Amino acid sequence: MTNNLLTNTLLLQNPWWGNPEFRTNDTHYHTRDMFQDFADRVISRDLITSLVGLRRVGKSTLIRQTINHLLDQGQDSRSILYFLFEEQVGKESSDILRQIIEYQVKRNPDKKSYLFLDEIQFVNGWNSVLKYYFDLYPQLKFIVSGSASLFIHTQSSESLAGRIQELVLRPMGYGEYLRVNDKSHTPTSFQQYLAWGEFPYLEKLTGWAEKKEYVLDFVLKKVVEHDLPRLKQFYGNELSSILDVLISHSGQNIEIQNLAHDFNIAPNTTREYLSLLEKTHLISQVFNLGIGFRTRSMRMRKIYASSVNATILGTFRGLDSDLWQVGMGNIIETYVYNYLLRQKETTDINFWRQRQTREIDFLQITTESKLPIEVKYQNQIRKSDLDHLLYYCNKTQLTKAMLVTKHEEATRVIDGIEIVFCPAHLLA
Secondary structure (H helix, E strand, O other): OOHHHHHHHHHHHOHHHOOOOOOOHHHHOOOOOOHHHHHHHHHHOOOEEEEEEOOOOOHHHHHHHHHHHHHHOOOOHHHEEEEEOOHHHHHHHHHHHHHHHHHHHHHOOOOOEEEEEEOHHHOOOHHHHHHHHHHHOOOEEEEEEEEOOOOOOHHHHHHOOOOEEEEEOOOOOHHHHHHHOOOOOOHHHHHHHHHHOOOHHHHHOOOHHHHHHHHHHHHHHHHHHHHHHHOOOOOOOHHHHHHHHHHHOOOOEEOHHHHHHHHOOOHHHHHHHHHHHHHOOOEEEEOEOOOOHHHHOOOOEEEEEOOHHHHHHHHOOOOOOOHHHHHHHHHHHHHHHHHHHOOOOOOEEEEEEEOOOEEEEEEEEOOOOEEEEEEEOOOOOOHHHHHHHHHHHHHHOOOEEEEEEOOOOEEEEEOOEEEEEEEHHHOO
C-alpha cells in the first residue's frame, strides 16, 4: 500500500481527525454490559487490550462506542487512531501495520495515543510487530480485536506474555437482550431470546430463514470453513460436520472414541478438533469433577453450544414448532451453562456423574464455595426430582444447592439442605 493510499484510508476511517465533533452512529445503540469494563481497561491500563469473540457479537460496535466515549471525555481527537484490517491486506499486511503505527507516532509524538486495530487476525505476524512497538513506545496504547481464533497460534500468546490482557465478548444474556431492546420479561420475550436474542442484529431480521442463515452461515460456518482452515489443515468437511452434530445435540454426553468412530477419524484428531472449536468459543467441554487430567481426555464429557440461538435455529422450524416442547430440557440446560460461562472469570464449571446412575448438571466452583445446580424445566417439581441434589450435598457435606425451574421461585430447606428454586428467566 502506498503512503498516499494509506493516508487516505486512515483519513476515511478516522473522520474525527478533521472534525473533533464527529461521532459514529453507534451512539444511537445501547451499550453492551461489558462496555464500562472495556472502556476502563482502554483508558486506565497500559497493557495491550484484546477483544475477542464470535463473529457478529458486536466487537466493532463496542470499539466505536469506546472511541465516542474517549472523544466525549475530551480526549484529543488526534490521539485516537482506528483501522479496520480487511482480509485482502495480503502478504504486506505486517508492513502496513508498521506504517500505521509509525504514522501515529510521527503525527502525535511523545503524547498518549490510542490505536484501535480491528480484525487484526488478518495481519501476518501482528503479535511480533506489537511486541516491538509496545516495548519501544510506552505512550502507545494498543487495542486489538478479532475473531475468537486470534490466539490459536501458541506463539501469539507466548510472544506477548505479560503485555496483553484478553476480554471475551460473548453472545448477549437474557437480561442484556431485554435492556438493549427495551423489552420487559414475558414468556414470549424469553422464547424470542432463546431463538434469536444473543446476537444484536438478529432482532432486525424478520424471517426465521434469514435469522437461521445469519447464525449458521455468517457466524458458525464462517469460522469452521473460513477462519480455521487458514490456520490448520483439515480434511474434507469433517470439522463442519462435527460442529453440526455438537450444536444440534448440545448438552449431551460425548465419548471421544465413539465420536471418532462415527466420523471415521482418529481419536487424536477428534481431540484436536474439539480443542479448536472450544478455542474459537463455538463449544465448551465440561468434565466430570474428580476425574484427573489424563483420564478425562479419554473419558466422557458434556459438550455445550456457546449459542442457544444456533441450537434452536439449526433444529427448529419456527417459534411454533412442536420440537420446542420435546427439546426444552437440553435448550434450557444450554442456556444455564452459557449464563454460568459469563461468570467464569471467577468460577469453574464441572458436572458430576456416578456410575451412570446419578448426575448433577453443573457444579459452580469458586475458591470459597461449591454450588450444585440441577435443571428441571417442567410444570411440576416432585420430591424425587431433588434426589440427586440431596444425595450429592449429603455426600460432600454441602448445605446449599440450586434448582433451575420453569416457574417455581422459592427457597426451601429439605432434609437439612437449603435449595434455591430459581426460574430460568431470572438467570439474566
